[in-house]
Amino acid sequence: MMPDKERALRQEVIDTCLKMNALGINQGTSGNASVRVSDEPNAGFFITPSAIPYEEIRPEDIVRMELDGSHSDNRRPSSEWRFHLDIMRHRPDCGAIVHTHGMFATTLACLRMEIPAFHYMIAQAGGPTIRCSGYATFGTQELSDTALEALEGRRACLLANHGMIAIGPSLKKALALALEVETLAGMYWRALQVGKPVILPDDEIERVGVKFGTMGYGAVEKGAAKPRKRKGKAA
Template sequence: MARLGNLKSRKAVIETCLAMNASGINQGTSGNVSLRSDKGFLITASGVPYDAMTPDQVVEMDLDGGYYGEWAPSSEWRMHLDIYRSRPEAQAIVHTHSTHATALSCLRKDIPPFHYMIAVAGGADLRCADYATFGTKELSENMLRALEGRKACLLANHGTICFGPNLAKALWLAIEVEALCHQYFLACEAGEPILLDPAEMARVLDKFSTYGKQDAEALAKAQASGEAPVKRD
C-alpha cells in the first residue's frame, strides 16, 4: 500500500501539474513534477493524466532510487533524483515539453544573453544539455553538467527542466524559460539579436542577487547603490 504521509504535499504536486498544463507550457502527461520530502521526494506517477491523478498516485521515492506503493514513478525519475542528490538548494522540480523551449532544444544550442532576464536561470546563458535517450543515466549526467551554476536548462530534442525553493517558484521559472525561448525564437525570425556583453550580464546577475527579495540585507544593498527607493517613516 502507498504511504500517504504528506497528504498536503501530494495535493500540491497535483495542483502544480494542473497549473503547468493550464499555463500552456505542457500537454498531456509529457512533463512531470516533484517535491523534496523528509525521506526523499514525491513525484508524479508514470502515464497518469494529471486531471485524474489522486494523492496515492503521487509516488514517494528515497534518494537511493527506491519507491513505495503500487504506482511506478515517472520515467524521468532519475533526473529528479540526481538534482536532489547534487543540489541541496533544490526543493521542487518542474520538467516540461513546452513548445518554444523544445523547438530550440532541437537546435542543440545554448540560448545566449539576448535579454537580461536570461539571468533567471542563474547565469549569462541558458544551456542546452547534450542529447541522450529519455529516462537514462546518460541524460541525467548530461543534464547535471548543463545545470552547473544554473537552476534551469534545455534538454536536447526533449524539453526543459527547472528547479526552485518551492513548487510555485519552480513553476514560475519553467513559465519564464518558455517565455524567453519564445522571445528568442521571434527575435531570430526578425534578424540577428544583439547580445548583452559579459560586463552587462555580470551587472545583471549582481542585481538579481537581490531581485524579488524583501530581507533587510538585500534591500540595504540595493538602496546603497541607489537602485532601490528609501523607506520613509
Template sequence: MDQQERQLREGVVSAARELDALGLNRGTSGNVSCRFGDGLLITPSGVPTAELTPESIVPMGLDGSYPEGTKPSSEWRFHRDILAARPEVGAVVHAHPVHCTAFAICGRPIPAVHYMIAAFGGPDVRCAPYAPYGTEALSRLALDALEDRSCCLLANHGMIAAGADLRRALWLAQELETLCQQYAVALQVGTPQILSDAEIAETVERFRGYGLNAGNPAKSAT
C-alpha cells in the same frame, strides 16, 4: 499520511496541472517532483494531469526505491539526482513547451538576448546533449548543464527548471518559455543583440532580494 505530506502531494498535483494551464505541457509528457523528508514525491508514470490525485503521487527514496504497486515518472532519475546533488533545490519541473523544445530540437543554447536570463543564474541557458529519456546518461548530462544554473534544455526533448519550491520552479519554467519565444521571434526579425557577461553579472546582483528572485540565482536556484 500526515497533513504536511498531503499538502506536498496536493502541491505536486497542482503544479502538474498548472503546467497544462500555462500551455507549457500536454497530456502525460511532463513531470513534477518536490523534496520530501530524505527523499522526494514525484508524479506517476503515464497518468494524465486531469486524473492525478494526491494519493497517486509516488514517494521515492534517494536510493531510487519506491513502494510496490506504484510507478514513478519515467524521468525519476534526473529528478532524484538533481535533488540529491543540489540541497538548495526543493522542486523540479520537466516539460516540453513549444519554444523551449524547438531550440532543444536544434541543440541550441539560449544566449543573453534579454536581461531576464539572469534569473536562471548566468549568461546563458545550456542545452544538454541528447540521451534517451529516463536514462542515467541523460541525468548526468542534465546535471552538467544545470551547473550554476536553475534551468537547462535537453536536446531533442524539452526543458528542466529547478527551484527552491514548486512555485519557484513553475515560475522559472514559464520565464524560460517566454524567453525562448522572444528569442525565436527576434531571430525572424533580425540579428539579436547579445548582452555581455558583465552586463548579466550586474543583473544577477540586482536581482538579489527582488521578488521571486530573492537570493543568489546563480548558486541557489531560488
C-alpha cells in the same frame, strides 16, 4: 491515514502539473514534477506517477522516492525519475523540479541551441546562458548525466530534442522559472526571425543576477556529491 501536511504537498505536485498544462508550457502527460518531502537537503521527494493523466492523479498516487533510489510501491514513478533523483542528490539547493515539453523551449532544444543573454531576464536562470544539453534517450542514466552537466551553476536548461528543466526552492518558484524560460525561448525564436539579437555582456548579466539574487545559485555545498561528467561538453 495520511497527515494533512503530506497530503497538501502531494496535492501541490498535482496542482503544479495541471498549471503547467493550463499555462501552455506542457501538454498531456509529457512533463513531470517533484518536490522534497522536507527542507532537509538529504530528504527524499515526492514525484508524479508514470502514465496517469494529471486530471486523474490523486494524492495517494504521488510516489515517494528516497535518495538511495528506493520508492513507495503505490505507483511507478515518472519515467524521468533518474534525473529528478540525481538533481536532488547533487543539488542540495534544489527543493523542486519542473520538467516541461513547451513549444518554444523544445523547438530550440531540437535545434541544439542554447539561449544567450539577448534579454536581461536570462539571469533568472543563474547565468549568461540557458544551456542545451547533449541528447540521450528519455528515462536513461545518460540523460540524467547530461542534464546535470547542463545545469551546473544554473537553475534551468534545455534538453536536446526533448524539452526543458527548471529547478527552484519550491514548486511555485520552479514553475515560475519554467514559465520564464518558455517565454524567453519564444522571444528569442521570434527575434531570430528578424535578425541577429544583440547579446548583453556577461558582466551585465552578473549585475542583474546580483539584483535578482540568482548568481551563484547551484554551487555544490562542501562535502556534497558532485555530478559525474559525461564525455564531451554541454552546449
